[in-house]
Amino acid sequence: LIRPVILSGGAGTRMWPLSRPGRPKPLLALTGERSMLQLTAARFQGQQEATDPIIVAHESHAEEISRQLEEAGVTPALMILEPVPRNTAPAIAVAALAANPEDLLLVMPSDHAIERPDKLREAVFAACRSAAEGWLVTFGIVPTAPHTGYGYIRVGTQLRPGVHRVERFEEKPAREMAEAFLATGRCYWNAGIFLFRAEVMIELLRHHAPAVLEAAEAALAGAASDGPRLRPEEQAFARAPSISIDYAVIERARQVAVAPVEAGWSDIGSWEALYQLKSKDEAGNAVAGEVVLHDVRGSLVMGDGVTVAALGVEDLVIVATADAVLVAPRHRSEEVKGLVEALRTRGSKAVD
């Protein structure tokens, strides 16, 4: 049986002004009516092969997450509430310790879009046998462009249909290298989706990242339990190094496999990425909320409880909330981070 582990951390600064520390990207309905978390939880909800999920999130988002899960008809087996963010390795360590040792844990970020979840499920089900045998299975997204913002996974020999050994993990590449990766047909994007037996991960952590495991064990020993909510002890948890599971374990382990998956995946890493995902009108505009456009083309225009009126502009991102507005060319939407930093430096409340 597969136990989804949904990681709902991360601030999502690049989706400012919609995403805020108190309402980060997983909790936003970016692509439609449901939040990214709800969409993630729905992917294995009701599948015979899967059980209720474990959610790992920051303490401050507990209420909103509970509300959203209830709305989506999802009953979490466990909600692990982190007192402080410590990246993915400690989050996964705590989840692995809290689960049954034999559980097949399916770790999924909660802020990615997957257009064809059936394709992901297919790949996951195909990989279960390998994971049960002790393999750490990653899922490699078939790349559609020479993206320089992702790590790549190079496939090796086949283990069984749909599952290969990982030959090598490749760092985020420069443009030329990314094009070379794409040309090989054997390199996939690392989407941060992993399948493994809980006890396998614990042993790997013990070997490759003992400080993470020890902090997680101590934090769980002192944890407070409240229904499905589990609160690791703060001081112990805070001692865990802030490190990703990729660096801490996955890129160091030996028995690592990759299952290619072609599922219409996007990490929605920028407004431009969201624009690409959304359906457009005849003028190439993607809109959400009360929006009135005149002579506008190729733009993403979103009003979150705010009316947006635009005329005579092209290829812009316009996102408005009750306390902040962003206007930028779509192709420069990655630079939003810089604006947010400038606002933070000024002590602006619009980034709280």
Next chain:
Amino acid sequence: LIRPVILSGGAGTRMWPLSRPGRPKPLLALTGERSMLQLTAARFQGQQEATDPIIVAHESHAEEISRQLEEAGVTPALMILEPVPRNTAPAIAVAALAANPEDLLLVMPSDHAIERPDKLREAVFAACRSAAEGWLVTFGIVPTAPHTGYGYIRVGTQLRPGVHRVERFEEKPAREMAEAFLATGRCYWNAGIFLFRAEVMIELLRHHAPAVLEAAEAALAGAASDGPRLRPEEQAFARAPSISIDYAVIERARQVAVAPVEAGWSDIGSWEALYQLKSKDEAGNAVAGEVVLHDVRGSLVMGDGVTVAALGVEDLVIVATADAVLVAPRHRSEEVKGLVEALRTRGSKAVD
């Protein structure tokens, strides 16, 4: 003695989303810290030659106007509160009837900017003798461009230094005609500022616009008084034709004079006009409120209690309020009216 009559009507749709029916252009601090009404009232405040002003405004704005006048240290002699808007002729008729017959009334719109009010005062003082003698004195703005959005006043022979007969009123011209007007050096913009004896205006109304005068007389006969507030009787006032004082009287009267004035005047008829007025930073941006810009040029960016972050755009107007945002090229800011109409058609609350 000069009795200022400040007309505070008009919706100012072109300044949406800042201006709204409940908070129209005169009540906004567009150019600095003080509202257009406060700046207008200040122009003759404390001048020996002037008395406390008469304000004519819509009933619904009474409280905000009182607050703003008090803040500016202005005590209105009278606040005439219109139950329904009826353009300038009925407003001026009521003011003329409510004033002393011998008063020199100086009618001023409350939503224009005047950079050098001393120049206006000089022109007004120079024109007092002519007004006292029974002339209806208009003030002609020395044009700085062949503007097609204003009516023009063509000067005739001089009456006395600084005061001329009006040779003719010219309708809003086409571009070519506007250029010809500018070239004559004898055509001025009609800014809607007038000086006349109250009883002279009443006689002119009786002759040229008797329906206006009768409605105004009946509305005043049934008026309710409350301190300085005077509320004309609604049914009578509503019977007044909705007509401007220009069409009703000024362009038809015989004894009409014009005093040229070069005072840095602007009717702030569009966001572009406001941009031109405001001081700009090195990149040519005019900003108000919490605004963070990166690689932005030639833009007007205003946040009214809302943070605005923009990058990589040029020559735009970005105006954000808590419930609405406008984005448009500066040179197309006159088209805002169309967006507002589209929103009104949809029943949007953002134009209420």
